[in-house]
Amino acid sequence: MNEYPVFPFPAIVGNDSAKKAILCILLNEDLKGLLITGGCGSAKTTLARSAGKISDGKSTTIIPQNTTGERLFGSIDIENAITEGKISITKGILVESDRRIVVVDDINLFDEKIIHTILDTAGSGNLLLERDGFSENIRTRYILVATMDPEEGRLSSRILDRFDLCVETERIEDESARLKIIKSCMAFEKDPVSFSKEYSPEIEELRENIRKAKERLPFVTIPGSLIELISELCIELNVSGQRGDIALAKTAKTLAAIDGRDNVVFEDIRQAALLALEHRRRSPPPGSPQRNPPDESEPEDRRENENNRDDEERPGKGNDKNAENREDLPDHGNRESPENTPWEPGEAPPEQVFEIGSAFNIIEFLDEHSLSRLRSGNPGSGRRRRSTSSDSSGRYVSYRHRDRNKNDIAIDATLRAAAPFQTARDRNGLAIKVDREDLREKVREKRTGDIILFLVDASGSMGVKKRMVAVKGAVLSLLNDAYQKRDTVGLMIFRRKEATLLLPPTRSTDLAHKLLKEIPTGGRTPLSEGVASAVRLLSQGRYSKSTDSKTIVILTDGRANYSGSGRNPYEEMRMTALAASEKKIRFVVVDTEEGFPRLDFAIALASELGATYLRLDELDSRKLAQSIETIVKKGAQPCLKN
Template sequence: MRPAPPSTGFPFTAVVGMDDLQLALILATISPAIGGVLIRGEKGTAKSTAVRALTEILPPVDVVAGCRFSCDPAAPAADCPDGPHATPEAMSRAARLVELPVGATEDRVLGSLHLEKALAEGITAYEPGLLAAAHRGILYVDEVNLLHDHLVDVLLDAAAMGRATVERDGVSVTHPARFVLVGTMNPEEGELRPQLLDRFGLTVDVVASRDPAVRVEVMRARLTYEADPAAFVSRYDGPQRELAERIVKARDLLSEVILTDSALRQIAEICASFDVDGMRADLVTARTAVAHAAWSGRTVVEVEDVRAAAKLALPHRRRRNPFDAPGMDEDQLEQAIQDSTPPPPEPDDDPDGGPDDGGPGGGVDPEPTDSTDGPDADRDADQPQTPVAGPAPTGDVAGSSEPYKARLLSVQAAGAGVAGRRSRAITEVGRVVGDRTRVGRESGRPHLLATIRAAAPHQQARGRTGAGLAVRASDVRLSVREGREGNLVLFCVDASGSMGTKKRMGEVKTAIVSLLLDAYQRRDTVGLVTFAGANATVALPPTGSIETAVRRLESLPTGGRTPLAEGLLQAAEVLRIAAIRDPRRRPLLVLVTDGRATHGDQAFARAKQAAGWLAQRGIATVVVDCEPKRGVRLGLAGELAGDLGAEYLDLGDVAAGNLVRAVTERKAA
């Protein structure tokens, strides 16, 4: 079987310097039971290019003609909504790559009731979604870390079960949904929750090569392709066909590969040595090792298959807490393989005999590792940003202690932001609180009762004489749902010398890290502004990468004078820009200070003026007063909280653990 004629898309075999990524994608297509691939990498590393090129090397798919669910003519699904297919007519089509946009609704993904037909004709008509279109193909989600959590859950459940089930609005449909799930993400924009990371079978970290020769090769290939796509693609026609044929052979060989008891034990011991949770890691590693053996043309799993599988299946499952960086310790893996490999048999006493090869896989040398891979590969992306104004202070650095569990912190009143887990908001999921008119062909969950009420008064004018309801598009009402939204939590932290001892700054950092952990769990965006010396610095622009925020906070030094007004104005500027870029995400400003202002003439008066400006714009704020209890207390932070219209907290009255509890006890109005 050969693939469809090549298009002018960038050839898969022309991708340079991404061997691990290409191998992971190939293994997932050979054995979809592996569970898909998550590709993590900095921007501009051709992640999307490689994924889209994959379809060009996949063999065509035989489907039942006219079936919207791509049933296999050789074994059509018994419960196919378009069935039964008694004597199916077969047709062949190219393998599909279905792209799921970040803003897709659950109805678009799962499918939904055809409302007009249901009301006007009295029939339950189901409109398939993207999962049906992706059956027996590839479902690609770019920026999967920005996708709403409930949609990620839907995708991963379908990928694991091989079926999609819709039970809503009178629709009860189950249809096959076996696909290779491929997600790409930039870690700088936020991580996936560990529970979701674990549901991806394989993961690959992609970084641009630092070798000038490789970078030259990448540029030459891309520029040549852009100059004449057809000619460039034709040069790779032979390698593309050879790769496609090899994938077909590997698929055919997959069922013949033997996973021996010794290989199973080795996989179990390796997974145990990495202290992964649950059994999914063991199962995925085993399936990947079998696929790798088939890809290599072997019928027995060997050590090199286990090694390749572990490198792809374990890195994202090693995280012990949300702020641990994913990655694979190559030395630990080699040690685990060595410890779990049975000893070779004793050599014969025959002096003419050659040296023993160590048994199956016993003499395999460790594969060389790419120095650009590993948990520190994206270190350059995590370096501190250039300060907005002036250098950062160079004083002592206080470390934080173990973070605490934080309670809910929420912005007052209900908003209409992006779905999340913090403040009340009108979102696409949640409980129904009303209805609204549908705009054009807008998708969404219909409100059946409201739609019937809108259509009922017009039945006589529309000439209805029999059963059923005459419904027009203008009658359709959509449900209004109240759920939770994610917020922008901006920390504005006093890093001046007035913050006092390392111990007090350590307590403050511990509290902020705890709040960052809470923000991570609630899928918020966070930012960090610091002020010390003569300037305020944007230590971290608003981002979904909570891990980066923690690293910037931990390395924050203290010292110098206190430019409080500059800190507030810088925070206001960050919030202004954030509102332009993401107007639906409401902000919460957390100001950590003792209220002192010691930089410039009339410093505190200027700080109060900046606070009033923020208050006029309705910015929800919490002021954490870090002034010590001992000695003369000026109460400046409390006065500042009044100017801000903010909730006030006295740090001197609580321990570091209680700080989190008090700060997070904000009730929605």
């Protein structure tokens, strides 16, 4: 029911891809669900709510953020149960939205069970409602348009795959376009009725085009060569399952119908891939080559010289004339037992200060299954953890029989449980009598806070090949990601003989950039001291009493060449890691090692700590898959020749 003023669809500036996706979802009801993503103020909600004005008479239902499952799906009719003693169902919002457009704002903030039920119902047109021993199958069909801001939490790959279409709103960079947005918004706020009337001809034209496209759609066909292209694209993008293939084919046919054609052409496939496959991309499976092969056209002697140069830079290799430019590291010839390698103290190289590398988008590195999901190709999914509250704080999400929170009664659920028995109870003038067995308590959910301490190796080995430049860029990206998710973050480095806390855990990270830029690199690697200091910080004082989740993110290549106790550094590191693993602290090890052969000391550290292990380059979500545009164009020619 659109009783509120809705910004006209044609008046929205830019966002052509999102507009195209909305036309597709309105035209072809076989497409199940559209997800519009974007940052705050990017017009995603405006786009979603404006869809009803260009549809063929469909009204729009907005799902409020704090809607309970009973109000959304339906529940027992309490009044009928009390007066008649009969159990019947009162309709929920989704049932009332039959033949409408359902808009779910910030769907990523809903409980996953509710999201799955919304998607199941949108896909099947059936809602199975089960309440207190009563079950009913209700028919309802609606067009689902959802929005989300990824910075407020992401959806799992399973949920994303349920949306046939997904599109990201554009960032408007053009000055004239931004000026037009300002003027349009001010005019709409001043007089929404008059502003909307100005676009009435365009709205009517869009409605007529949608009507004609609907009539044409059943007759649109896809040539066999382009069907092959669809399969090739999905395979090359490592799209799991067949939903992507089917959604791509349906979208391509819909785009052809919109353009008034009876045959799908390559351009339809290209545009459809951007709408139907972007959110289904996966990184290559384990074992796939991660590096580009050498250029065969490059002279062999040049490649050999570069390999020799790499060997000279690698610790323990090359000429001794480079010894003063690197740290005196132990001989790592025995990779299986580094604690048995000989270790001799030596002079540390001079200090260096490196610039900060480029920041980038971070994968969900704190998720418990981040590594396995990364290998399976879903780097960007997940969100900060939520937990069931043990007190009366948090959001009311469901109910249960009264147990712990005896004063946090779920009134609605309690009344529903008592209602069917009222005709058999002596109410003594009461409207409803509630017995002890009817009582239900609220189940509340709240976000679990995170205290994240970044522990950075700033020893001389990080200066080899200027690795500290990339590490600083990664730390800055991690800090930005944590800040956006409102985590408490801190920064500690270890070098020479000690660990130094640069930034105590705080929600204000204004000093982080300056501190990162000034971090010196050089000296020995007191790895065990760094880990021990970080653990002490989060295990003592005010942090020991905090109920927030504690995480230490260690960025290191795992090499150690200083021991405060005089023991072998690797043996001391192992003992420290084993002791740390018993604490209620989570560990993430980001391996900064480069080159070949790899010594894999960071993997050993992660194993001893029971930590999630990631490579430095795996943190950057942009590097995990090629752009769809590139892959589509690459696959175009062979299919068009057939």
